[in-house]
Amino acid sequence: MSTVRHMARQARAASNLLGVASAGARDGVLRRAAAALRSACPELLEANARDLDGARALLAAGELDASAFQRLKVDAAKVEEMARGLEAVAGLRDPLGRVDLRRLLDEGLELQRVSVPLGVLAVIFESRPDAAVQIGALAIKSGNAALLKGGREAAASVRALVDILRRCLEEEGLPGDALQVLQDRADVDALLALDGDVDLVIPRGSSALVRSIKARTRIPVLGHAEGVCHLYIDAAADPAMAVALARDGKLQYPAACNATETVLLHRDCAPVILPLLARGLPGTELRGCPRCRALLPDLVPASEADWDAEYGAPILALRVVDDLDAALAHIRAHGSAHTEAIVTEDPDAAARFLREVDAAGVYHNASTRFADGYRYGFGAEVGISTSRIHARGPVGIEGLVTVKYLLRGHGQIVADYAGPGGRPFLHRDLSPGT
Amino acid sequence: MSTVRHMARQARAASNLLGVASAGARDGVLRRAAAALRSACPELLEANARDLDGARALLAAGELDASAFQRLKVDAAKVEEMARGLEAVAGLRDPLGRVDLRRLLDEGLELQRVSVPLGVLAVIFESRPDAAVQIGALAIKSGNAALLKGGREAAASVRALVDILRRCLEEEGLPGDALQVLQDRADVDALLALDGDVDLVIPRGSSALVRSIKARTRIPVLGHAEGVCHLYIDAAADPAMAVALARDGKLQYPAACNATETVLLHRDCAPVILPLLARGLPGTELRGCPRCRALLPDLVPASEADWDAEYGAPILALRVVDDLDAALAHIRAHGSAHTEAIVTEDPDAAARFLREVDAAGVYHNASTRFADGYRYGFGAEVGISTSRIHARGPVGIEGLVTVKYLLRGHGQIVADYAGPGGRPFLHRDLSPGT
Numbered sequence: 077m078s079t080v081r082h083m084a085r086q087a088r089a090a091s092n093l094l095g096v097a098s099a100g101a102r103d104g105v106l107r108r109a110a111a112a113l114r115s116a117c118p119e120l121l122e123a124n125a126r127d128l129d130g131a132r133a134l135l136a137a138g139e140l141d142a143s144a145f146q147r148l149k150v151d152a153a154k155v156e157e158m159a160r161g162l163e164a165v166a167g168l169r170d171p172l173g174r175v176d177l178r179r180l181l182d183e184g185l186e187l188q189r190v191s192v193p194l195g196v197l198a199v200i201f202e203s204r205p206d207a208a209v210q211i212g213a214l215a216i217k218s219g220n221a222a223l224l225k226g227g228r229e230a231a232a233s234v235r236a237l238v239d240i241l242r243r244c245l246e247e248e249g250l251p252g253d254a255l256q257v258l259q260d261r262a263d264v265d266a267l268l269a270l271d272g273d274v275d276l277v278i279p280r281g282s283s284a285l286v287r288s289i290k291a292r293t294r295i296p297v298l299g300h301a302e303g304v305c306h307l308y309i310d311a312a313a314d315p316a317m318a319v320a321l322a323r324d325g326k327l328q329y330p331a332a333c334n335a336t337e338t339v340l341l342h343r344d345c346a347p348v349i350l351p352l353l354a355r356g357l358p359g360t361e362l363r364g365c366p367r368c369r370a371l372l373p374d375l376v377p378a379s380e381a382d383w384d385a386e387y388g389a390p391i392l393a394l395r396v397v398d399d400l401d402a403a404l405a406h407i408r409a410h411g412s413a414h415t416e417a418i419v420t421e422d423p424d425a426a427a428r429f430l431r432e433v434d435a436a437g438v439y440h441n442a443s444t445r446f447a448d449g450y451r452y453g454f455g456a457e458v459g460i461s462t463s464r465i466h467a468r469g470p471v472g473i474e475g476l477v478t479v480k481y482l483l484r485g486h487g488q489i490v491a492d493y494a495g496p497g498g499r500p501f502l503h504r505d506l507s508p509g510t
Numbered sequence: 511m512s513t514v515r516h517m518a519r520q521a522r523a524a525s526n527l528l529g530v531a532s533a534g535a536r537d538g539v540l541r542r543a544a545a546a547l548r549s550a551c552p553e554l555l556e557a558n559a560r561d562l563d564g565a566r567a568l569l570a571a572g573e574l575d576a577s578a579f580q581r582l583k584v585d586a587a588k589v590e591e592m593a594r595g596l597e598a599v600a601g602l603r604d605p606l607g608r609v610d611l612r613r614l615l616d617e618g619l620e621l622q623r624v625s626v627p628l629g630v631l632a633v634i635f636e637s638r639p640d641a642a643v644q645i646g647a648l649a650i651k652s653g654n655a656a657l658l659k660g661g662r663e664a665a666a667s668v669r670a671l672v673d674i675l676r677r678c679l680e681e682e683g684l685p686g687d688a689l690q691v692l693q694d695r696a697d698v699d700a701l702l703a704l705d706g707d708v709d710l711v712i713p714r715g716s717s718a719l720v721r722s723i724k725a726r727t728r729i730p731v732l733g734h735a736e737g738v739c740h741l742y743i744d745a746a747a748d749p750a751m752a753v754a755l756a757r758d759g760k761l762q763y764p765a766a767c768n769a770t771e772t773v774l775l776h777r778d779c780a781p782v783i784l785p786l787l788a789r790g791l792p793g794t795e796l797r798g799c800p801r802c803r804a805l806l807p808d809l810v811p812a813s814e815a816d817w818d819a820e821y822g823a824p825i826l827a828l829r830v831v832d833d834l835d836a837a838l839a840h841i842r843a844h845g846s847a848h849t850e851a852i853v854t855e856d857p858d859a860a861a862r863f864l865r866e867v868d869a870a871g872v873y874h875n876a877s878t879r880f881a882d883g884y885r886y887g888f889g890a891e892v893g894i895s896t897s898r899i900h901a902r903g904p905v906g907i908e909g910l911v912t913v914k915y916l917l918r919g920h921g922q923i924v925a926d927y928a929g930p931g932g933r934p935f936l937h938r939d940l941s942p943g944t
Contacts, residue, residue: 092842092866092868095868096865096866179886179887181880181885181886181887185876185880187886187887189903192868194898194899195868195898275898275899276898276899290728294724294728296730296899314921317921320921320923321921321923323923324923324924324925328923328924328925328928329924408526419921426918430916430918431530432526432530434526434529434626434629434914435914436914436915437914437915437916437917438914438915438916438917439916439917439918439919440916440917440918440919441918441919441920441921441922442619442917442918442919442921442922443922443923443924445923445924446615446619446917446919446922446924447915451615451924451927451935452613452615452621452915453613453615453621453935453937464628464629464709464710464912465628465709465710465730465899465900465912466899466900468912468913468914469623469913469914469915470915478898478899478902479902479903480868480869480870480871480872480902480903481870481871481872481881481886481903481904482864482871482872482873482874483871483872483873483874483876483880484860484864484873484874484875484876485873485874485875485876485880486875487748487751487754487755487853487875487876488875488876488877488880489754489755489757489758489762489877489879490758490762490763490877490879490880490885491758491762493885494762501885501887503887
């Protein structure tokens with residue numbers, strides 16, 4: 077058996093134990109880990125310093141970019157932030173053992189549907205070492221085991237952080253093997269072949285990372301490869317609101333997946349709103365379609381490729397459309413089903429947009445940047461999914477559980493309910509309680 | 511663009527329209543189709559007769575087995591059954607537009623999570639022509655388009671049935687392309703490569719079919735390749751109940767995926783219960799482990815392969831285990847996470863079993879044969895899933911929907927809520943209403 081398969085099997089066994097551990101024990105691990113992180117701060121900074129030394133060489137050789145180098149850095153404030161993150165996850169409601177269906181199939185034959193862990197997660201992230209702690213905490217809270225692989229430049233930091241979490245699991249009488257660190261890219265390749273042993277792959281990083289993982293595995297992947305989000309400015313839009321939403325959508329954090337990439341303008345309002353946009357988004361490169369450029373000749377010409385671009389930068393594509401139908405058609409053709417917004421004072425246009433756009437998030441008079449697990453009040457975010465299977469949109473810790481059906485009887489057999497003259501089912505729903 | 515990709519794109523466009531059609535229109539299609547099936551009965555029987563002629567040749571050539579030939583047959587009673595099935599699906603509660611979360615992120619900024627269709631289904635089934643009607647009805651009800659591929663021996667029957675459904679869609683002003691028939695195996699291969707264009711593959715048929723499809727696609731597959739279900743007879747089992755559950759589990763319908771394949775017996779009760787089982791399951795081939803055969807020398811010796819066998823026939827494997835832990839270990843090693851049952855009067859043993867067994871269904875004192883969407887009261891069954899992602903266990907029509915998040919605001923921007931001094935979120939849950 078390959079090493080990675082062996083690790084996955086150990087993770088499965090650990091998950092079986094963790095999944096039936098009490099909420100108190102799972103939360104206990106997280107609280108212990110918060111304290112342990114704080115007291116191990118010097119050692120963590122030391123491990124991170126080793127990573128930073130290596131990363132400087134990669135940076136000089138052009139194998140690591142400056143922003144990845146920044147994300148790699150851990151200081152005392154970052155350690156405190158991780159510790160607080162652990163405590164916050166400990167404080168979330170237990171996602172396990174929740175009963176969402178209770179039904180008497182017949183007197184004395186009760187069906188329940190109850191939440192249980194998915195089992196074994198694989199988490200692949202890039203340079204941020206704190207990703208290991210965040211996702212490790214969510215895994216422990218939800219009774220899942222996780223195989224973790226960070227960027228090679230973060231190896232020492234990730235190892236030091238995960239060692240602490242493993243020790244805290246064992247101090248609480250739980251298996252440390254619930255969290256394991258993969259070594260290198262060959263391990264990741266081996267891991268991605270383990271459908272059956274791994275239940276869900278969670279990539280945390282660039283869309284290039286997500287795309288590459290999706291292309292290489294049959295294991296379900298929670299994530300989104302692209303975030304091409306639109307703001308459609310309807311004829312009946314409030315101009316000041318339209319500009320504010322475009323500015324926030326594009327500039328509040330341009331690298332985010334929920335940033336607005338293209339603004340579509342109804343032809344009737346374009347003459348008024350285009351100049352306002354140009355003034356309202358200073359420092360932003362505006363790329364316009366020919367109809368935009370007829371109104372505002374200074375715009376950079378947009379090419380076909382702009383309609384599919386996720387800039388991750390202060391660049392915004394602009395297109396004039398004839399009407400709502402044309403806007404909907406553009407979004408169908410170029411949207412990534414992430415988050416789409418309309419700005420309008422016309423309730424009918426808003427209703428049609430909310431109804432007809434097929435995306436994880438569809439907004440009326442709100443910034444696309446709201447698409448986020450914390451802003452939605454989920455307490456934690458596992459990722460944002462543009463898949464239609466399992467979870468869609470921002471995914472909280474509920475995305476890490478599945479269900480099982482429990483049936484409690486008194487010896488009932490199916491033959492008694494079968495065929496003509498068979499006993500009918502009762503199918504009476506009971507209150508799920510907790 | 512390949513023909514099949516083109517069909518899938520047409521299906522997507524049809525699904526976009528069907529998904530926003532009213533419940534009345536979608537149910538109207540189904541009621542029309544029920545009437546149309548009844549009046550087209552002669553033509554349907556004629557099309558089926560053509561299939562049966564061809565199938566006789568396949569049967570003679572050994573390319574089709576006798577049970578598949580039986581399943582291919584359509585008579586007037588079967589047509590009436592299909593018509594009633596359509597009316598029953600029309601009578602189910604609308605699975606679309608259901609709001610399961612309503613939350614004020616802030617005053618005047620309301621988040622809703624609402625159910626929407628998955629989009630494009632691919633349904634691959636074998637010789638039963640009525641499968642096309644069943645799944646076609648569930649697809650229309652849930653606003654999904656479906657690409658259908660039946661066994662080649664059923665081609666004329668499937669075509670005739672789907673033509674009726676397509677005509678009824680169009681009579682209701684909806685796109686007939688929501689249901690399309692694939693021609694041959696090459697089409698299926700092309701289809702299975704269309705991740706991105708097809709959202710879910712639903713195989714209806716043998717576990718060999720499911721396994722072959724799972725191995726060939728990256729599209730999520732709803733189904734189960736195996737159903738190796740166990741009944742564990744605990745030391746504290748009521749002997750008569752144990753025998754009744756084993757008999758029902760094995761013999762009520764041996765070909766079902768939820769049939770009991772292996773009975774595990776606690777060593778303390780084995781001497782009493784083994785002879786009762788042998789008497790209680792006449793005509794069943796009992797294959798026993800050495801400890802069983804020491805108690806009942808007539809048993810056929812079981813080999814290692816028996817512990818993993820899904821017989822689909824009146825054959826039952828029997829194994830004596832030392833205790834509950836040994837039973838749990840056997841189930842972990844050999845179960846297919848479908849449905850597992852314990853029979854015991856000991857509440858502690860039952861509680862441990864329900865808690866620790868990791869399967870879609872875990873039962874106490876009830877037959878494994880209860881694992882079924884109709885018996886669970888789902889009104890319809892799309893399939894039974896042993897996957898942990900999306901849906902697990904018997905899947906009703908809810909397995910054909912996903913969600914989208916709607917956010918309705920008044921121009922709110924994220925910048926106002928960001929950083930220190932930012933406005934806090936309210937996160938007040940409202941009653942979901944409908």
